Amino acid sequence: MCFSDVIGNNVPVKRINLSHITGCPEVLDVLRLDLVDPLISGxxxxxxxxxxxxxxxxxxxxxxxxxxxxxxxxxxxxxxxxxxxxxxxxxxxxxxxxxxxxxxxxxxxxxxxxxxxxxxxxxxxxxxxxxxxxxxxxxxxxxxxxxxxxxxSGEQGVRGCEDILGAGGIQASEYDEIWLPCGTGATMAGIVRSVGNTTYVRGFPVLKGAGFLKNDVQQYLSPAATRWSLELDHHCGGYGKVTPELIRFILEFERETGVPLDPVYTGKLVFALKQIAESGGLSGMNRLLLIHTGGLQGRRGFREWAT
Known part of the structure; x- marks a missing residue:
């Protein structure tokens, strides 16, 4: 059964220019899964x-x-x-x-x-x-x-996440790396499976002490899938935790790009991009794709966005 008549498959990709961050790749694209659907989002x-x-x-x-x-x-x-x-x-x-x-x-x-x-x-x-x-x-x-x-999560969830890049018309080989935030690791596993070893995939867990996610992701992959890793030091204190620096960055990012971020997942991903870029960690990278995983409804739980 196909539900494409309910949820569209044309996910937009937005190219952004972060003038306030030094060391960013020449091409920085965001796959806007937050725009998949107003309610069944990301x-x-x-x-x-x-x-x-x-x-x-x-x-x-x-x-x-x-x-x-x-x-x-x-x-x-x-x-x-x-x-x-x-x-x-x-x-x-x-x-x-x-x-x-x-x-x-x-x-x-x-x-x-x-x-x-x-x-x-x-x-x-x-x-x-x-x-x-x-x-x-x-x-x-x-x-x-x-x-x-x-x-x-689970096999069916991972299988569904294999369809993400295709829904955005993404050719993974066009990018040096693909980055995304991680909760359970299912989306990460699906993305890695969908690209094979054509592009390096980097996941950013939003949980503190998330080393266990490596096994959670690996269980869905073949031994041949080796071009991926988890960055464990960008959780800003743990799941659902935020810092004043993170909030300030998100607000500045939104003013410059017009792309809303949630503070639990994608906000931490892009904040990690800033930290890594400004430390020189992206030297030699020309094309990077970030995956916006949605979750904007959760902003209502933070006083900065509460209504």
Missing amino acids: NKWFKLKYFLTEARSRKIKTLLSFGGSWSNHLHAMAAAGCRLGFQTVGIVRGEKPAKPSAMLQDAERWGMRLVYVSRADYRQRYETEYQHKLLEQLSISLDQVVIVPEGG
Whole structure:
């Protein structure tokens, strides 16, 4: 089943000139996945589409997944379910807040059933016994639900991310390197698989102490895929953490380029570009592609963009 009639495949590429950053490549392009769709945004659509295809082909009407109170993944899944006629269930980490986040309010408005679980229970989310117990409590039959891993990872999510560069009409060989932010590593794995060894791919984890992601990415790759690496020192304190320097940089970047950034993922990627470029780390690089993975709805969780 193809959902191209719902989500377009023409992802724009924007060439930017960062006059306030020295040492940048001559050609600096941004693949604007944030413009894929107003609601089913960024890399989340690519991660979801083969789960949706599976559900449609098996005549399953319910999708269940996991995330936090500002999860881009749950937000996109709720929007996709509403638009495409699927029931959705979101297992949310932690107690129900007195005032739900804007993301949770959106998801509930789009019909997602929100289930709050303790952090201890949430850590069991990938255990089969826990999943069966959870489904029993929710009165959902195992054969009538597609369980999507947190963040839309897993083989189907990675497979979907293999389609990202093609959706932008990108020929990977035209670039010296491709850079992207990393959460679960699924998007990174999909991009590496799609380019083979034609172009070097560099991932920037947004989690502190994310060395474990190397194995998470490697499990989806062949041993022949060697032209990739993870840069572990550009997380700005950890997942969801920001610094005053990061916020100032994002605001300056937006004023100069007109491209909005989220402070959790792509903002940290471009801030890393500034740091590496100004230290001379891009000497000899002529053409660089950055992947904007979306997630702009999460800006509402930061006071600088709260409305």
